Amino acid sequence: MSAKTIMMIFFLTLTTIHSFGQIKQDSISSIQEIEKQVEKNTEIQKLEIPIYRLFPTENYWTFLKLDTRNGKIWQVHFTVSDDAYEGELVLNSSSLIWDDKEINGRFNLHPTNNMYNFILIDQLKGTTYQVQWNNDENKRFVSRLY
Template sequence: MNTRNFVLICFLILIAFNSYGQIEQDSISAVQKVEKQVEKQTEIQQLKVPIYKLFPTTNYWTFIKLDTRNGKMWQVHFTISEEGYEGELILNSSSLIWDDKEINGRFTLYPTKNNFNFILLDQLNGTTYQVQWNNDENKRFVSRIY
């Protein structure tokens, strides 16, 4: 093998190695850019869908506050007089799903014709619950509908 062929072969090998390294680096950069875009979209989605939502009841002074991630709920009362009750009463203080399954907007409430009842829907798996609000603690509950 003469010197010229040897130099040519070495040159081709160097070009091949350099090209391979450049392609791999470009691929890593492209993957990192896509991952950043996905993270941004997830952040934007999380901001668009609120964690907490208020649902009106038929009582002017009462709303139901829902944590849309996990199904926790409170009965919220407000007043415009000094004599009225103002505050929150617990409807459901326990998460209805595991912490790692929480997603903003997962749960929502639907009113029924009964003034004191709502249907809670898990919008990911379709599970439904009867939610009954009331000023009397013994009449407040959340019960799964089978």
């Protein structure tokens, strides 16, 4: 083989190796860019679905506050007079799912014909709960429906 042929083979080998290196690097950059876009879209979706929602009751002064990620619920009272109660009362302070399963919007409340009762639904699993609010602590609860 002549020196010219050896140089040509050497040059082609180096060019090929360099080309493969560039393609791999470009692929990694593309994958990283796609991952960033997916992450950004996920963050936007998390912001669009509220963590907390207020649900009106038939009582003008009372709302139910739901943590849509885990099913925690509070009874919220407001007032315009100095002598009436205002604040939050706990209906359910325990998460209904494991922390790693929390997703914004997972739980939702639906009113019933009884003003003190709502149905809470886990929109991913379909699990339902009876939610009863009341000013009397002994009459407030969240109970799974089987």
